[in-house]
Amino acid sequence: MIKDFNFYAPTRVVFGHEAEAKIGVLVAAVGVNKVLLHYGGGSAERSGLLGVVRDQLRQAGIAWCELGGVVPNPLLSKVREGIERCRRERVDFILAVGGGSVIDSAKAIGYGVPYPGDVWDFWDGKAVPMACLPIGVVLTIPAAGSEMSSSCVITCDDGLLKRGVNSDLCRPRFVVMNPERTYTLPPYQTAAGATDIMMHTMERYFSRYEDMTLTDSLSEALLRTVRDSVLVVLEHPDDYRHRAQLMWAGSLAHNDLTECGTEKDFATHKLEHELSALFGVTHGAGLAALWPWWARYVCAAHLNRFVQFAVNVMGVANDFAHPAETAERGIRAIEDFYRRIGMPTTVPELLHRRMTDQEIDTLVNKCSRGGTIKIGAMQVLDADDMRAIYRMANQG
Ligand code: NZQ
Numbered sequence: 001m002i003k004d005f006n007f008y009a010p011t012r013v014v015f016g017h018e019a020e021a022k023i024g025v026l027v028a029a030v031g032v033n034k035v036l037l038h039y040g041g042g043s044a045e046r047s048g049l050l051g052v053v054r055d056q057l058r059q060a061g062i063a064w065c066e067l068g069g070v071v072p073n074p075l076l077s078k079v080r081e082g083i084e085r086c087r088r089e090r091v092d093f094i095l096a097v098g099g100g101s102v103i104d105s106a107k108a109i110g111y112g113v114p115y116p117g118d119v120w121d122f123w124d125g126k127a128v129p130m131a132c133l134p135i136g137v138v139l140t141i142p143a144a145g146s147e148m149s150s151s152c153v154i155t156c157d158d159g160l161l162k163r164g165v166n167s168d169l170c171r172p173r174f175v176v177m178n179p180e181r182t183y184t185l186p187p188y189q190t191a192a193g194a195t196d197i198m199m200h201t202m203e204r205y206f207s208r209y210e211d212m213t214l215t216d217s218l219s220e221a222l223l224r225t226v227r228d229s230v231l232v233v234l235e236h237p238d239d240y241r242h243r244a245q246l247m248w249a250g251s252l253a254h255n256d257l258t259e260c261g262t263e264k265d266f267a268t269h270k271l272e273h274e275l276s277a278l279f280g281v282t283h284g285a286g287l288a289a290l291w292p293w294w295a296r297y298v299c300a301a302h303l304n305r306f307v308q309f310a311v312n313v314m315g316v317a318n319d320f321a322h323p324a325e326t327a328e329r330g331i332r333a334i335e336d337f338y339r340r341i342g343m344p345t346t347v348p349e350l351l352h353r354r355m356t357d358q359e360i361d362t363l364v365n366k367c368s369r370g371g372t373i374k375i376g377a378m379q380v381l382d383a384d385d386m387r388a389i390y391r392m393a394n395q396g
């Protein structure tokens with residue numbers, strides 16, 4: 001079966017060595033009154049990128065104000081500060097300079113400014129976004145794919161609730177991507193980013209809809225490319241060619257291209273968001289610690305797909321007589337790959353300790369909203385399934 005789809009990717013991509021030179025023109029083309037320049041904890045200032053962005057705005061005659069300090073796993077408190085600031089300064093465009101955390105914070109501020117109620121209503125399911133300030137992005141890390149996605153993932157400081165909201169309204173107008181700007185990424189962030197990129201594709205590849213072979217081929221090529229390129233850039237951080245492959249893969253993995261004819265599962269993402277909310281871990285590393293255990297939990301019911309992944313992506317020889325063994329070898333191959341790039345393959349490797357039973361209960365409770373919702377699509381998981389997977393990942 002091929003799932004019907006409605007593909008929408010409105011973001012202009014300006015990619016390459018001189019990409020930053022276009023920022024002023026791109027912002028001016030939107031026709032803005034005042035820009036909020038939004039960024040993270042300091043990497044963009046240290047690298048000189050923010051200086052280049054300010055020069056671009058100045059030269060284009062565009063007024064702006066600034067709000068930095070977005071943390072990884074971005075917080076609602078910063079979003080509220082941004083909304084207040086934008087209203088006070090009559091900002092009508094947000095320029096996010098950073099990665100998924102800064103972009104998501106920008107999107108949330110964009111939703112909040114025109115909304116008269118409390119912005120958390122959107123994540124709490126009490127309201128649906130009806131408007132969003134336009135967003136532009138200068139990307140510094142290939143990972144979350146937020147630069148082309150419809151998602152916005154925010155953590156409410158009160159209760160550490162990490163949730164996503166999806167709407168086409170927040171898809172950025174443009175993204176400026178210069179792979180050279182990713183040379184300064186620490187190895188751990190590079191590896192976690194690559195893991196996240198692969199997972200965005202895998203969570204659409206492991207699908208009940210198995211007949212869109214074109215999408216499968218695109219996904220398999222993307223996965224092999226990211227797997228190979230991350231190994232190169234961990235050895236040679238300033239390898240332009242492979243940084244470029246990773247950067248473009250990050251956007252393609254999450255702009256829904258690899259979902260055309262298939263279906264999002266995203267169970268591992270849902271399980272991980274609770275880990276990064278509770279323990280503050282890096283999203284991609286949390287995914288690496290969980291996916292092998294999700295895979296083993298659901299594998300028997302979807303053997304063909306796991307065999308295809310093992311053979312076409314991980315290069316495992318097909319043992320036609322024993323498909324379950326081929327599938328398991330594929331899972332082990334990705335665990336070996338995670339170890340090579342410095343990612344964990346269990347929760348104890350991630351947290352440097354085991355979770356307590358009480359912590360697992362907390363994760364399950366939050367992920368299942370007290371047992372009221374299920375997650376996943378290829379295989380639907382209830383609270384008991386979630387607990388079983390967290391427990392498997394906790395043993396390793
Ligand atoms: O804050 P600074 O100092 O800039 O440092 C950042 C941050 O510590 C650093 N960094 C970024 N670019 C750099 C750099 N350091 C040196 N040189 C550079 N060029 O990297 C760290 C991580 O940045 P962050 O933005 O948090 O990374 P990522 O892009 O992985 O975003 C993670 C967030 O996105 C969410 C995740 O859950 C997490 O909250 N996601 C958002 C999605 C979406 N909106 O579509 C989908 C994803 O599945 C994901 O859930």
Ligand code: ZN
Nearest residue numbers: 144196269283
């Ligand atoms: Zn992700």
